[in-house]
Amino acid sequence: MLSERTLFSATVINEVIYAVGGYSGQGMLASPFIEFFKEGSWQELKTTFVQRAGHQSIKSEYNKLVIFGGQTKDDQIDQV
Numbered sequence: 718m719l720s721e722r723t724l725f726s727a728t729v730i731n732e733v734i735y736a737v738g739g740y741s742g743q744g745m746l747a748s749p750f751i752e753f754f755k756e757g758s759w760q761e762l763k764t765t766f767v768q769r770a771g772h773q774s775i776k777s778e779y780n781k782l783v784i785f786g787g788q789t790k791d792d793q794i795d796q797v
Contacts, residue, residue: 725739
C-alpha cells in the first residue's frame, strides 16, 4: 500500500483490491483517497467519503463499494 495503516477495511471488486481508511502511525488518515491495487501496483482514487477507521466495507450486488460504521475524527458516523 502507499500508506501504512491499521484498522482499515479491504474489499475485492472485479479483481481490484480497495483499501479504505484506517489509522497511520500519527492518527487517523486524513486523506480523502481510497487506495486500490490493480495490475501489480497501488494507486489512489479521490473520494468524498468521510475519513474513518474501524469500519467495514463490502461489495454490493451491483459491484459497488459500500463503506459503513466505524469512527471518524469527530467520533460520529451519520452516513453510509
